[in-house]
Amino acid sequence: MAAEGLLSVRSVSKSFRGLRAVSGVSFDVGQGHIVALIGPNGAGKTTCFNMIAGAFEPDAGEIHFAGQRIDGMRPDQVCLSGIGRTFQLVKPFAGLSVLDNVIVGALRRNRQVGVARRKAQAILERLGLAEKRDQPASALTLPDRKRLEVARALATEPRLLLLDEAMAGLRPTEIDQMVAVFRRLNEEHGLTIVLIEHVMRPVMALSREIHVLHHGELIASGSPDEVVRHPAVLECYLGAEAV
Amino acid sequence: MKALIAATPRRALVLTAVLAGVLLVLPAFANAYILSVAILILYFAYLGQAWNVMMGFCGQLSLGHSLYVGIGAYVSAALFVHFGIPPWLGIWAAVLACMAAGAAIGVLAFRFGIGGVYFALLTIAFAEFTRIGFDHLDWVGGSGGFFLPVTQREFNDVLALRGSPVMFYYVMLALTGAAFAFCTWLLRTRIGYYWQAIREDPDAAQALGINTFRYKMLAVVVSAGMSAFAGVFFAFYYNNLFPEQIFSMSRSIEIILGPIIGGTGTLFGPIVGAVVLTVLADGITELMAAFGWEVPGVKQVFYGICMLAVIVFLPNGIWPTLARRLGLERSNRGRGDGG
Numbered sequence: 001m002a003a004e005g006l007l008s009v010r011s012v013s014k015s016f017r018g019l020r021a022v023s024g025v026s027f028d029v030g031q032g033h034i035v036a037l038i039g040p041n042g043a044g045k046t047t048c049f050n051m052i053a054g055a056f057e058p059d060a061g062e063i064h065f066a067g068q069r070i071d072g073m074r075p076d077q078v079c080l081s082g083i084g085r086t087f088q089l090v091k092p093f094a095g096l097s098v099l100d101n102v103i104v105g106a107l108r109r110n111r112q113v114g115v116a117r118r119k120a121q122a123i124l125e126r127l128g129l130a131e132k133r134d135q136p137a138s139a140l141t142l143p144d145r146k147r148l149e150v151a152r153a154l155a156t157e158p159r160l161l162l163l164d165e166a167m168a169g170l171r172p173t174e175i176d177q178m179v180a181v182f183r184r185l186n187e188e189h190g191l192t193i194v195l196i197e198h199v200m201r202p203v204m205a206l207s208r209e210i211h212v213l214h215h216g217e218l219i220a221s222g223s224p225d226e227v228v229r230h231p232a233v234l235e236c237y238l239g240a241e242a243v
Numbered sequence: 244m245k246a247l248i249a250a251t252p253r254r255a256l257v258l259t260a261v262l263a264g265v266l267l268v269l270p271a272f273a274n275a276y277i278l279s280v281a282i283l284i285l286y287f288a289y290l291g292q293a294w295n296v297m298m299g300f301c302g303q304l305s306l307g308h309s310l311y312v313g314i315g316a317y318v319s320a321a322l323f324v325h326f327g328i329p330p331w332l333g334i335w336a337a338v339l340a341c342m343a344a345g346a347a348i349g350v351l352a353f354r355f356g357i358g359g360v361y362f363a364l365l366t367i368a369f370a371e372f373t374r375i376g377f378d379h380l381d382w383v384g385g386s387g388g389f390f391l392p393v394t395q396r397e398f399n400d401v402l403a404l405r406g407s408p409v410m411f412y413y414v415m416l417a418l419t420g421a422a423f424a425f426c427t428w429l430l431r432t433r434i435g436y437y438w439q440a441i442r443e444d445p446d447a448a449q450a451l452g453i454n455t456f457r458y459k460m461l462a463v464v465v466s467a468g469m470s471a472f473a474g475v476f477f478a479f480y481y482n483n484l485f486p487e488q489i490f491s492m493s494r495s496i497e498i499i500l501g502p503i504i505g506g507t508g509t510l511f512g513p514i515v516g517a518v519v520l521t522v523l524a525d526g527i528t529e530l531m532a533a534f535g536w537e538v539p540g541v542k543q544v545f546y547g548i549c550m551l552a553v554i555v556f557l558p559n560g561i562w563p564t565l566a567r568r569l570g571l572e573r574s575n576r577g578r579g580d581g582g
Binding site: 053055075076079085087091092093096100103104105107108111113116152153155156 | 442444446449
């Protein structure tokens, strides 16, 4: 697994003012896999993401991506190495149009604005945002802003996409649409995806492998079926009595 | 260029052409007073655009732009007076000096993560200590002022920037037009998109692969370099330079009022703002004089009232609303800047 792994997180830890947010977490993500990171609130999922994406530097441990050590890199360098991310608290470029938001992402691989515009247009169509391309991003509803986050990250043409609760707040039918989009990207383009989700519907539908975090530690890993029957997982989600 | 014209409403193109035409023939009809006001408008329109690159496009607030005007003015004037170097050569030294000053501020601020209000304070600090430094720099006259020799000439000498107000009018018009074209082009390149992304959300911009340090530096350096031209113009138009005046905080405020009132981040905002402010401020001064009233500081009070009115009624500035009213908005731009 480690040999073919696209992303390899090796015993990373991160503390904030003495609070251990993530402690000794390791996992690998194989090329072309879809992997979910789940866990209760405050389990350290987003902190893990932020360390992979370069927003935080780990206190200890290493992160490797495509044969390159990326921990401690700046976010823009991580993006250039081929990792795209979305933010849990969406960060649209509010004053720019939906299309211009995605063009900014597409300019990462295309210096010409004209070329980037065509790419951005295609991505908006794929995510069902094409009709809203001329609206300012500030006018979008939350589900559309979530879509815009994904569109912008995809426009950078990443090998690995980090989705931080990209489907939270969406209706079940909308979730199914997004799941279909991700599945197609995964199957047709070999896009590797790591997702954080609270909603189990997309997690179960998409992931090949699930890692469960609790109090900053990895308590279980495995296929979706294994994980939902894992005693430690049941305990942290439902309480000790349920086991 | 073709795409730009195609994306712009017909009315906007016609209006721009009419405006350019009026500006080109204006000196033929204007008296000396009107011409001096027109030059002042163009001067502030130009500087407003330079400041707008940094704040309007990239979101980096400078409250010390008088620094670049002053350095530009002093460098070109000193080269001219002491070494006889003509302004069209000296200007490049002035541009480089301003870019270096901008880069120094940028490195200090952006390397150490100083942003927002603290960055603005740093820009004030640089302008202030440069002013104090020039007060004691006897080579260029110190606080007593630095003067360019004024000679009566038969002909306008554009290259030496010696001549009649009409010549200065056309020089400033060319500069303003060039700045407008340059800004229009910038906004439509990758640089422009990256600047706007940084302005809207630096974290998201960085996550999309933008080296925010590099692009913020670029904005400061471009803005400083553009401002240098205004400084050179100032030196050769007014022929006298005083550190207390040219580097003063109130100069910096005058520079930024235009684009704020006109609409930051827009292409026409700085120009509209310069027209409104200069015409009204001069109008009020004239009016007071006509009535024989002597009220010091009336211009500053007037600026304050303008600011208040715009902030309360038009928080995005005059231009976005004006453009909408006139039907000049471009279809494919989300920001209602119409240009």
